[in-house]
Amino acid sequence: MVDLHTYVPMIDAILSASNPDEVTPKRIRKALQELFGINLDTHRKEVNQLIIQRFEESKQRPRYLITKEELRRKDEALASKLQTAAKRAKSSKSSSVKKKKKRSNNDANSNPNALNLRKVMISEPLSGFLGETSLPRTQIVKLVWDYIKDHNLQNPDDRREILCDDRMKPIFGEKMTMFTLNKILSKYLSNSEEIGVKKSPSSPEDKLNFPEASEATE
DNA sequence: TAGGGTCTAGCGGTTACCAG
């Protein structure tokens, strides 16, 4: 039985010396193997868990060479990677489980939906129309619908169609359907609070900007 | 065969309409 805690000081050292954008549990494990001349493959899960644990604790310790903001961002990035690694390790166990087409309600409920919480920047003239410069997307849609109903702008023959008034025309045009509403809205909404905000690595362009995001998981 | 890497569907929120 290997006492993994023997390697804690070295894990800490690697974590503190590593670039959070590049470090992964796998890389740390491999570094340990090289440094100590051992094979940790049979203890992979335990080692990964220990690395994640040390990472969490390392967040409590100060680092002086970078700014607080930089530190916060790097920690968030690494935390995200390590958490994803932990999730994947968990989910991989169920790979043989019968496929489910839909996720359970429990899963959905345990995940606060980013779409509902994340604020988007509203550009002119929509911001003038709504009187807000940033709101969650769902709230923007709701506000627009409130306005439409308050002013009775739906086509009585086809209530999916919206006949825009003078205030709406510069933004939405003469008329639109409830489906194109979202499409038009998206023209005036931008991501997000700041340039370079963390985006999903799932799109091709993001992979270019965040190449490590797709390789960091274990 | 386990686990890493990549890809994709579904989540929530809004509404009205239509088919079963």
Place this chain on the structure above:
DNA sequence: CTGGTAACCGCTAGACCCTA
């Protein structure tokens, strides 16, 4: 009455393929 559909978004669980 209920569920599906339509538009849009970022994130993530889960599926699938590949590698060691």
